Each structure stands twice: as structure tokens, then as C-alpha cells.
Amino acid sequence: MQKDVHEAELQNLLTAYVVTGLLFMLLPGTFLGVWNLISISSERGLSSLSAAWIQAHGHAQIFGWIGTFIIGIGYYSLSKMGTIAPFAVSRGWLSWLLWTCGVLLRWVANISLWNWRILLPVSAAAELAAFLIFFFTVSRHRSSGAGRTIEVWMGLVIASTVGFLILLLMNAAVATRLALAGETPVFPHGFDQRFLVLATWGFPVLAVWGFNARWLPAFLGLKPASRGSLLAGLVLCGSGVIAALSGNFRIASAFLIVASVTVTLALNIFERAQQPPQLQGVHPAFPAFFRLCYAWLLVAAILSAWAATADQNGGIWGASRHALTVGFLAGMIFAIGPRILPAFCGGRQLFSPALMFAACSLLNLGCLLRVSSEIPAYEGFAQAAWHVLPYSAVIELIAVSLFALNLALTLARPAAPLSDSRLYTISFSQGPKQI
Numbered sequence: 001m002q003k004d005v006h007e008a009e010l011q012n013l014l015t016a017y018v019v020t021g022l023l024f025m026l027l028p029g030t031f032l033g034v035w036n037l038i039s040i041s042s043e044r045g046l047s048s049l050s051a052a053w054i055q056a057h058g059h060a061q062i063f064g065w066i067g068t069f070i071i072g073i074g075y076y077s078l079s080k081m082g083t084i085a086p087f088a089v090s091r092g093w094l095s096w097l098l099w100t101c102g103v104l105l106r107w108v109a110n111i112s113l114w115n116w117r118i119l120l121p122v123s124a125a126a127e128l129a130a131f132l133i134f135f136f137t138v139s140r141h142r143s144s145g146a147g148r149t150i151e152v153w154m155g156l157v158i159a160s161t162v163g164f165l166i167l168l169l170m171n172a173a174v175a176t177r178l179a180l181a182g183e184t185p186v187f188p189h190g191f192d193q194r195f196l197v198l199a200t201w202g203f204p205v206l207a208v209w210g211f212n213a214r215w216l217p218a219f220l221g222l223k224p225a226s227r228g229s230l231l232a233g234l235v236l237c238g239s240g241v242i243a244a245l246s247g248n249f250r251i252a253s254a255f256l257i258v259a260s261v262t263v264t265l266a267l268n269i270f271e272r273a274q275q276p277p278q279l280q281g282v283h284p285a286f287p288a289f290f291r292l293c294y295a296w297l298l299v300a301a302i303l304s305a306w307a308a309t310a311d312q313n314g315g316i317w318g319a320s321r322h323a324l325t326v327g328f329l330a331g332m333i334f335a336i337g338p339r340i341l342p343a344f345c346g347g348r349q350l351f352s353p354a355l356m357f358a359a360c361s362l363l364n365l366g367c368l369l370r371v372s373s374e375i376p377a378y379e380g381f382a383q384a385a386w387h388v389l390p391y392s393a394v395i396e397l398i399a400v401s402l403f404a405l406n407l408a409l410t411l412a413r414p415a416a417p418l419s420d421s422r423l424y425t426i427s428f429s430q431g432p433k434q435i
């Protein structure tokens with residue numbers, strides 16, 4: 001009985017994180033991104049747009065969408081693995097409140113500039129406090145897991161969590177410095193470029209690799225990941241992030257390319273499956289979308305090397321960043337979200353596999369148009385490419401809206417009885433096969 005109550009409370013908590021992440025993704029994130037891209041295209045250049053608005057979009061997507069999903073899934077899934085003792089779910093709610101307010105305040109500060117000297121550091125402090133509650137909950141409450149060896153996939157998730165913490169500490173330090181002595185809430189360009197490498201490769205990419213190593217053998221029927229190569233991938237990616245933070249982007253991109261290839265091989269992404277994939281309510285094209293994400297990862301890494309040597313107007317960096325954030329990260333969430341989130345949020349079934357297919361296809365199409373036209377447009381190689389960019393933005397907006405609609409309609413369905421929904425969730429402690 002006690003267990004049922006805790007399970008139901010955890011499911012409600014995760015649902016709140018998922019809905020909040022979707023809202024950040026839609027309005028402050030994607031809608032603003034589309035608006036920005038249309039303005040940039042009509043002015044034929046990045047310099048015409050307020051850097052505060054660009055950073056507001058980036059912050060809403062990385063912290064507001066991806067960060068919110070990762071914290072919510074982290075609370076839920078780690079409590080399922082028996083590595084942390086049952087915790088008071090009220091702690092998860094406190095971190096949700098602080099996190100949501102923090103991300104929202106940052107967006108308001110950047111967009112309106114209203115009282116930004118106060119809002120900026122308050123937002124950073126709230127985000128940090130929310131994360132610290134999460135961090136101490138999942139790191140100090142070891143119970144049955146104490147003494148167990150840490151598997152490599154878990155090592156990747158832990159590294160990602162540490163990356164997230166460092167990111168938030170840097171964010172708080174710079175926000176405070178700007179509030180005291182800056183002229184605007186905009187992070188200086190040089191610092192922002194380094195910060196963004198940590199915000200992408202140093203945290204969500206590592207989390208995805210870790211959870212993929214855990215889930216792919218079951219979901220796609222792939223051979224289990226090679227532990228040594230995964231560990232090598234982690235070290236290489238960490239070295240790339242450290243090189244970028246110290247300003248050596250060429251060295252960083254070389255590390256990131258090798259890391260991406262190593263992890264893709266380690267996870268056997270492009271190998272033939274050994275068993276049929278476990279689709280359970282998602283579209284049969286799920287494995288193909290999954291593999292496309294890893295193609296985007298490799299494109300992003302290769303473009304970062306080109307950007308480090310030849311970028312003049314932000315076009316190659318922008319293309320590399322969006323190959324990673326839209327093609328790899330958003331593509332991954334669009335593929336795997338419908339597979340796991342309905343099950344975790346109360347043992348539900350996905351509302352529509354067809355909507356999932358449409359969202360994933362349009363996202364990939366929008367990303368392809370964006371990445372292929374951003375470089376010629378921004379870098380001045382082909383003026384005609386400016387005409388393609390607004391279409392890419394609108395296609396991505398439709399994709400994102402379909403994804404959100406599908407999940408919202410799924411969550412609006414009645415939950416399975418707790419005895420059934422536990423079948424979906426308890427499997428974290430026993431291996432992923434029953435998810």
C-alpha cells in the first residue's frame with residue numbers, strides 16, 4: 001500500500017516535469033527560435049538580432065526543456081533502480097518549483113530586460129538550488145545499491161550529472177558578475193561559445209549515451225554495448241569539453257569526432273539487430289529514427305571541426321549546434337520519449353504512433369533544411385539559401401507541436417491501475433526488458 005502511494009506520487013511528479021518541459025520547449029524555446037530565425041533571414045544576418053533573445057531561446061531549450069526532462073526522469077528512474085532509498089517526493093516538488101521559476105525568470109530577464117540585474121542572479125540561484133536538491137537526493141541516499149560496482153552506463157550518467165552541476169555553477173558565477181558589473185544580461189560571445197560546448201556535449205549528450213547503453217539492447221535488440229569503448233568515449237568527450245572550455249576549439253572538435261565515432265561503434269548502432277526491437281505501442285520506424293540521431297551526432301562533430309577552422313559569421317557553428325541539439329538531442333527525445341514516457345507516467349499507451357512518425361519525420365526534414373542552408377546563407381556562399389531557412393523553422397515548429405500534442409493527449413488518457421503500471425516501472429531494478 002505504502003509502495004503504491006509512493007509509486008503514484010512519483011508518477012505525478014514525473015508528469016509535472018514532462019508537462020513543464022514541453023511548455024518550455026514550445027513557447028519560450030521553439031516559438032522564439034522560429035521568430036529569431038525568421039528575423040535573421042529577413043535581415044540577411046545574425047548581427048541584426050538581439051543576442052539576449054538568442055540566448056533566451058538557447059536557455060529555454062537546454063535548461064527549460066532538456067534539463068527539466070533529465071531531472072524529472074532522473075528522480076523517477078534512479079528511484080526505480082534500488083540505488084537510492086525511497087525519498088520524500090516533496091523534495092522533487094520543491095526542486096520542480098525552484099527550477100521552473102529559475103528558468104522562467106531567466107527568460108523574462110533576457111526578453112524584457114525588466115529588472116534584469118536582480119532577475120538574472122536570482123534565476124541562476126534558483127536553478128542551482130533546484131539542482132542541488134536533486135543532486136543530494138540521488139547521490140546521498142544510496143541503500144541497496146551501496147557497495148555495488150558502478151556500470152559504465154551509470155558512469156556516463158554520473159559524468160553527465162557532474163557536467164550539469166559545473167554548468168549551473170558557471171551560469172551562476174557569470175550571471176552574478178553581469179548583474180554587478182555588466183551592461184546587459186548577455187553572456188559575452190567568447191565565453192558563451194565555450195559554455196555551450198559544456199551545455200551540450202558535457203551534459204545532455206553524455207546522459208543520452210548512458211541511457212542508450214542501458215536501454216538499446218532491449219529496445220532495438222542490439223548487441224550489448226562494449227564497456228571499454230564506452231569508457232574511452234567518455235574520456236574522449238570529456239577531453240573535448242575541457243579543450244573547448246580552455247578555448248582550443250580545433251583540439252576540442254578532434255576529440256569530439258573521435259568520441260562520437262567511438263560511442264556509435266560501442267553501442268553497435270549501425271549493426272544488425274540480434275533480436276526484434278520491442279516496439280510496444282510506438283511506430284515501427286522507431287529503430288530507423290534512432291539510427292538517424294547518431295548520423296546527426298557525427299554530422300555535428302564534423303561540422304564543429306569545420307567551424308573551428310573556417311566560421312566567419314556564425315553559420316557553421318549554428319549548423320553544427322543545431323545538428324546536435326535538433327538532430328541528435330531533440331531527435332532522440334522524439335524517438336525514445338513516446339517509448340518510455342507514457343509507460344513511466346502511469347503505464348499509459350502512446351496516443352498515436354502515426355503522430356509520432358509525422359513529428360520525427362518533420363523534425364528530421366526541418367533539421368536537414370536548416371543545417372544545409374544555414375552555412376551557405378550565413379557564410380555568404382549562396383544567397384538563395386536565405387529563402388529556405390524560414391521554411392525549415394516552420395517545419396520544425398510543426399514537428400515540435402505534433403510531438404507535444406501526442407504526449408499531451410497520451411497523458412490525458414486514463415492511467416493503468418497501479419498494479420499494472422508497476423509492471424512498466426519496476427523493471428528498472430531488474431533490467432530493461434519489461435519496460
Ligand code: HEM
Nearest residue numbers: 030033034036037054055058061062318325326330393396
Ligand atoms: C526547433 C526549431 C529551432 C529553431 C528555429 C532555432 C533557431 C535558432 C536560432 C535562429 C539561433 C541563433 C543562432 C543561429 O542562427 O544559429 C539559435 C541558437 C541556439 N539554439 Fe536553436 N532553434 C531551434 C531548436 C533548438 C533546440 C531544439 C535546441 C536545444 C535543444 C536549440 C538550442 C540552441 C542554442 C543552445 C543556441 C545558441 C544560443 C546562444 O547563442 O547562447 N535550438 N536557435
